[in-house]
Amino acid sequence: MTTDLGPGDYPLSVNRQDLLRTPTGKPLSALTMDAVVAGEITAEDLRIAPETLQLQATLAESVHRRQLAQNLRRAAELTAVPDAEVLAMYNALRPRASSRDQLITIAENLESKYHAPVCGALVREAAEVYERRDLLAREEDR
Known part of the structure; x- marks a missing residue:
């Protein structure tokens, strides 16, 4: 994955479509109405790939949006977690x-x-902050 992204690459879907793939590995250009009608596109193809979120994080960092980049990195990690667990x-x-x-x-x-x-x-940090601010579950809250 390239790390040489900058503001001129945004939006990736227009300026760097060559970098984008579905979670099943199809290029973004394969997502067409004809492919949907032919049954070549599945629901999994319509989800965002973690690599795309990492690329977006790199772009955010290139314009000094560090918090947004961290949010995108967390989102990339969460793509591996089942929805019910999230x-x-x-x-x-x-x-x-x-x-x-x-x-x-x-x-x-x-x-x-x-x-x-x-x-x-992030969850470890939340545990520490909740403890300091008395926001953890209490016995009577359970």
Whole structure:
């Protein structure tokens, strides 16, 4: 994957279409109405590929949008996590929804099972912040 992207490459779908592929490996140019009608395009082809999100992160960094780049890197990692688990994590991250141990378990699962260290670090940070701000689940909240 190239890291030589800059503001002139945005939007990738116009200026660097050669870099974009579906999660199944099809080039972006293969996503046509004729291909849909012929049954050559599946729902998986319409999802965003983690590589595309990483490219978008590189573009964001090139214009000094570091927070956006981090968000895109987390999104790239989350493409490997089943939707139901993403929703469960989202609910677990609500204030007072989880204990510190539960959040650390989520972080460890992200890091080990899904190879998502950026997401894992965010959940660990949330556990620390929730603890400092008294936002962890209490016994009476469970």
